[in-house]
Amino acid sequence: MKESSKIFLKQLFKEYYYINSSRIAKEVNRISQREIAYISLETGKIIRHIGVKSKSDLFNLILTDVPAHLYHSAAYYLFPDREMDKKVLLAADLVFDIDADKLTYKGAKIDYFYLCDECHEVYKSKREKCEKCGGKLREIEWLNDLNVAKKETMKLMRILIDEFGFDPKGITVYFSGNRGYHIHVSGGDVENMDVRARLEIADYLKLIGYDLVYDRYPERRTFKRLKRILEGREIISDLNEGEADKLRSIIKGDLDIQDKVKMLNTRLKEKIESYIRRNEGIEIDPVVTTDMHRLIRFPESIHGGTGFIKRKVDDLTSFNPFNDAILLPGRKIDVYVEYSPAITLRGEEYGPFFRERARLPGYVAAFLICKGVAEVE
Amino acid sequence: MSLGKRINASWAAKYPFTKEAKEYIRLVAPPLEEFREEDLKHVLKYAFERAIGSIKGRVLVSWRFGEDELIATSFPLALAMVKATKNPFLYAKFANGEAKRAYILLRNELPENVIHIAREFGLRVNYVGDGEYRIHFMDYLKIASKMASKQWKLVNNLLEGGFVKIDQRRISRIISESIRQYIIDRLIEEGEIAEEGVISYSKKLLEMFKKRINGKYKIEEVINKSFESFPPCMRRIYEMVISGGNPPHMARFALTAFLLRIGYKIDEVFKLFIRTSDFNERIARYQVEHIAGERGGRKKYMVPSCEKMRVYNLCFPDERCKRIKNPVNYPLIKEKDERKL
Numbered sequence: 156m157k158e159s160s161k162i163f164l165k166q167l168f169k170e171y172y173y174i175n176s177s178r179i180a181k182e183v184n185r186i187s188q189r190e191i192a193y194i195s196l197e198t199g200k201i202i203r204h205i206g207v208k209s210k211s212d213l214f215n216l217i218l219t220d221v222p223a224h225l226y227h228s229a230a231y232y233l234f235p236d237r238e239m240d241k242k243v244l245l246a247a248d249l250v251f252d253i254d255a256d257k258l259t260y261k262g263a264k265i266d267y268f269y270l271c272d273e274c275h276e277v278y279k280s281k282r283e284k285c286e287k288c289g290g291k292l293r294e295i296e297w298l299n300d301l302n303v304a305k306k307e308t309m310k311l312m313r314i315l316i317d318e319f320g321f322d323p324k325g326i327t328v329y330f331s332g333n334r335g336y337h338i339h340v341s342g343g344d345v346e347n348m349d350v351r352a353r354l355e356i357a358d359y360l361k362l363i364g365y366d367l368v369y370d371r372y373p374e375r376r377t378f379k380r381l382k383r384i385l386e387g388r389e390i391i392s393d394l395n396e397g398e399a400d401k402l403r404s405i406i407k408g409d410l411d412i413q414d415k416v417k418m419l420n421t422r423l424k425e426k427i428e429s430y431i432r433r434n435e436g437i438e439i440d441p442v443v444t445t446d447m448h449r450l451i452r453f454p455e456s457i458h459g460g461t462g463f464i465k466r467k468v469d470d471l472t473s474f475n476p477f478n479d480a481i482l483l484p485g486r487k488i489d490v491y492v493e494y495s496p497a498i499t500l501r502g503e504e505y506g507p508f509f510r511e512r513a514r515l516p517g518y519v520a521a522f523l524i525c526k527g528v529a530e531v532e
Numbered sequence: 533m534s535l536g537k538r539i540n541a542s543w544a545a546k547y548p549f550t551k552e553a554k555e556y557i558r559l560v561a562p563p564l565e566e567f568r569e570e571d572l573k574h575v576l577k578y579a580f581e582r583a584i585g586s587i588k589g590r591v592l593v594s595w596r597f598g599e600d601e602l603i604a605t606s607f608p609l610a611l612a613m614v615k616a617t618k619n620p621f622l623y624a625k626f627a628n629g630e631a632k633r634a635y636i637l638l639r640n641e642l643p644e645n646v647i648h649i650a651r652e653f654g655l656r657v658n659y660v661g662d663g664e665y666r667i668h669f670m671d672y673l674k675i676a677s678k679m680a681s682k683q684w685k686l687v688n689n690l691l692e693g694g695f696v697k698i699d700q701r702r703i704s705r706i707i708s709e710s711i712r713q714y715i716i717d718r719l720i721e722e723g724e725i726a727e728e729g730v731i732s733y734s735k736k737l738l739e740m741f742k743k744r745i746n747g748k749y750k751i752e753e754v755i756n757k758s759f760e761s762f763p764p765c766m767r768r769i770y771e772m773v774i775s776g777g778n779p780p781h782m783a784r785f786a787l788t789a790f791l792l793r794i795g796y797k798i799d800e801v802f803k804l805f806i807r808t809s810d811f812n813e814r815i816a817r818y819q820v821e822h823i824a825g826e827r828g829g830r831k832k833y834m835v836p837s838c839e840k841m842r843v844y845n846l847c848f849p850d851e852r853c854k855r856i857k858n859p860v861n862y863p864l865i866k867e868k869d870e871r872k873l
Binding site for chain 2: 317318319320321344348349351352354355356358359362364365366370374441442445
């Protein structure tokens with residue numbers, strides 16, 4: 156990134172933080188017990204193990220060295236500013252992360268293109284190096300649809316409320332600022348769960364360790380699907396002929412589900428389990444949920460890879476990240492764009508651009524600069 | 533449900549760790565110094581037998597009519613004797629034995645009594661009828677997450693409105709685990725035993741089990757050699773082991789091979805296993821040494837591959853795991869990643 160672009164981003168980010176400080180500070184409770192960390196926009200380095208006494212402390216920090224990325228620990232510590240093994244863990248929020256790039260098998264669409272850093276040639280598909288000059292290619296991810304991630308988040312919410320019995324008031328959903336959603340559960344007993352309990356929750360959601368033999372309650376989601384499969388009302392597509400024949404013969408038999416399960420051979424059983432896992436499992440990142448020391452992007456802060464905001468979502472159905480998470484100032488600026496597909500932000504379409512100058516609102520310019528396809532000249 | 537209903541000898545004999553039993557013992561049994569000498573001898577002797585039985589896992593689940601009071605009072609005395617040994621090995625064995633006893637009794641207990649005891653240990657439990665109970669998932673997980681068998685995994689259970697449905701056998705197991713923990717807490721809490729009769733029996737206990745204790749296996753703080761960088765599979769088994777769980781054989785094997793490979797000493801690995809609920813010193817030592825290649829076939833065992841771990845249902849991968857084929861490589865990759873950051 157050119158120095159001029161960096162100066163522009165710094166001004167823009169700083170302005171956002173200055174105007175929105177009170178809104179941002181509201182989102183994280185017991186701030187003095189959290190570890191704060193950030194990646195400096197200026198140096199690109201991560202600075203960890205910061206403790207702040209108050210919210211105003213935090214803002215002094217942010218406005219002095221503007222962050223490209225700002226994080227807080229999911230955990231509450233006695234000494235948040237000490238080294239890891241001396242912090243003394245008190246408790247931790249329960250956090251879930253749903254990311255579109257893990258959801259491609261459920262239909263999420265992510266485009267990539269490749270930019271040569273030397274001669275600026277653009278490629279739509281991956282190759283070893285630039286065909287023109289032999290330079291190194293940079294992969295750029297381009298997302299224009301987050302609906303699959305949204306649907307997955309809704310499914311997760313239903314399970315958290317109906318199955319885990321969490322009070323909806325204790326659950327907050329955020330757009331992550333890039334490819335998905337973060338779900339924070341806080342308050343009460345939840346914070347005190349140990350790593351093992353969190354692992355079990357992650358496994359439950361992802362259906363890891365799921366075994367048909369124990370699936371015997373008709374109320375369970377997985378059982379309903381299993382029943383449909385074993386009654387021939389739902390078809391598993393990826394069976395070979397032998398397996399399909401075997402399954403058909405089991406379906407025909409006049410047995411109850413448990414007895415049908417007993418007739419499955421290991422291979423077929425595993426295939427059904429993996430089918431159910433794909434369809435009923437929730438694609439959360441297990442590390443985020445189980446690592447109590449994990450840093451989480453600070454709510455309402457700027458994602459330095461997009462210039463979007465990690466935005467609190469009140470109504471998931473109507474939430475549109477390309478509208479509702481665009482909060483950087485809109486003051487226009489001239490930039491040079493190497494390449495960009497068309498994008499729609501705040502309801503207005505920009506581009507496509509190809510090696511051209513453009514006068515764009517601040518948030519559009521910031522997005523293109525953060526993506527590494529534009530510079531302020 | 534009033535407290536009064538259960539303050540009686542038969543309840544106290546069955547569940548001597550409950551509030552009511554303590555109240556009963558306080559009401560009927562005089563302080564030790566007020567016993568007649570002959571009675572005191574008898575009571576202490578009985579408690580001593582109980583301590584031995586529990587340590588050996590031979591537990592007292594049936595007794596003659598009229599023995600209730602003796603049985604009830606023998607529990608706190610046996611506990612005091614074990615406590616006075618100040619020996620963690622005997623602590624663990626005694627707590628296991630007493631928990632096993634409670635488990636056997638609870639399995640045939642009336643639902644209202646099961647719930648009563650569960651709640652005394654802070655477990656949110658209801659009876660739903662037909663021999664089935666509902667327990668809050670957080671209370672369930674505190675114990676179930678240490679169990680190795682797949683049927684305990686949350687993912688293989690019915691979870692509705694925050695509660696897990698389980699049968700009498702499993703609720704009894706959960707309560708008995710809470711009891712085990714409670715007894716351990718009582719044994720390790722501050723406080724000296726001063727009563728002479730108790731102390732002399734505790735010395736006898738130490739003498740009796742001298743061979744098995746042998747001084748050198750005190751439970752020390754387990755060395756946390758870069759535990760943070762363990763792969764999730766090993767972390768899971770490790771946590772199970774240090775929290776006194778009961779991981780399956782293959783899991784123990786994998787963890788042992790892994791720990792030896794990353795530089796744990798045989799003795800360090802061995803000490804780790806002292807915490808498992810079915811710890812057997814002789815077998816554990818042999819197995820650890822065997823895996824290290826110092827016994828048996830003299831073959832040093834490799835850490836099972838990720839694929840093998842998957843086959844045994846011991847694999848719980850995270851993102852990093854995609855890049856490795858053997859758990860041993862995980863710490864290296866993690867370190868590399870962290871240096872990049």
